[in-house]
Amino acid sequence: MIKLEQIHHVAYRCNDAKETVEFYKEMLNMDFLVAIAEDRVPSTKEPDPYMHLFLDAGNGNILAFFELPTKPKMGRDENTPEWVQHIAFRVADEAALMSAKEELEAKGLDVVGPTEHGIIRSIYFFDPNGHRLELTYVKGTDAQMKQLAEVAPAMLEEWSRTKKAPKHAAWLHEEEFKDA
Template identity: 70%
Template sequence: MKIEQIHHVAYRCKDAKQTVEWYRDMLNMDFILAIAEDRVPSTHEPDPYMHLFLDAGNGNVLAFFELPTKPEMGRDPNTPEWVQHIAFKVKDRDTLLEYKAHLESKGVEVLGVTDHSIFHSIYFFDPSGHRIELACPDPQEEAMLARLDAVKWDMLEEWSRTRKAPRHADWLHAKEFQGA
């Protein structure tokens, strides 16, 4: 048994139409389909909803639910805003910078470009308050990923024992990487 890929990832949204238009206009995602019901198929509870599906590229699907009968959506107050996010890959740094300029021209506040060494990112929020990341690979990504792969289990074991950040990959954000 092996998972083939993510079928879709679903989040709640404040407004179905606004969400479809925003992802279309800001991130050039196609609206794939909508499903609306008065009862939840899995639980059979009465709860009208609109379920949207957007094309996130390469068979990846981003979905949203608008739930008009539920209290206003919120965030987990114990989880920092930067933790929970949706990250999408873009082709290269030029594309990342094009998205940054496009989003800012539409009034979206964008953080970054942040250099994570293996990739570079920008961050912003959608109209429902979900944090979005666009990331492009670094030209040395492959060599850096191989170096990270070599220490992943040691890092995990040390973290599990100490709950302190292991130093096996300090080079990642210290700009010390000189190749594998």
Template identity: 60%
Template sequence: MKIDRIHHVAYRCKDARETVLWYQKYLNMDFILAIAEDQVPSTKAADPYMHVFLDAGQGNVLAFFEIPNSPPMGRDINTPAWVQHIAFKVDSEATLKEVMQRLQADGIEVVGITDHTIFKSIYFFDPSGHRVELAADCASPQQLQRLDEVKWEMLEEWARTRRAPRHAAWMHAQEFTPAAQ
């Protein structure tokens, strides 16, 4: 079997309507579907919910559940807030700047533009507290090739040592030589 694509990714939200409007306004996502039930189809639990689906582009779907009878949303206290996030690809750094300005104009805190060498990104939180990243690729074919060549070595070293391998340390050097790029 080979996976065709992700059908949808679902998260919990505090307010389905607010979530749909927010993703439409800031990320230009179309609202494509709503499903509401009083009973969970898979478990048969009596637990009413609103399940909303948003078009994240190129067949990707982002979905949210509002489940009002459950305890308030929280975060895994053992996982730093920067770890779990939703990342969306955009076409350019100019788009990052434009979205960042719109978010900041409405009082939404934005981290970035962060230079990851092979892409640049901004980070912010949606109304339910989910961290969102927008990323614009900027890698050269040579950079991607270098990373591809060391991915298994890096993974194996990490598995043995649980320390960051240095195979791609060139990505964080202040200046890149042509050989490093």
């Protein structure tokens, strides 16, 4: 039986390897761990030069990127809203989140939020490749997390049948939508 221990790394494409490393080092204080470059893809053996970067996202989590100079310029799935695909990083608490927001804005980034999600609070911004990033802190109680876990199967089943948002966990965003 398969037993996963953790995500080793998640890899995304980037436009410029050096610019990407500098952004994550400067904006999020991530350490640059490893660079791997080859002229052929090890798994398929096809010729396709690349630079593969690995950055330390804390606690054994690694964020990786590929620069692919021989491929057409990267884009994004035009059928998927830009808010959907994102990379979320956890910070310690509200003070750390607000401090990060101030720091990122002082460094010239446009930051959305904080956004209230009931059990977490988040801010959002983009890296130079167009990847949406989220910084979040967990504020949910054990009871709230237990409640969400209990209703998750029913919510999924209802969604699967109706394709309409089940209301079992609507309390998560009551604060965000109270004036809407």
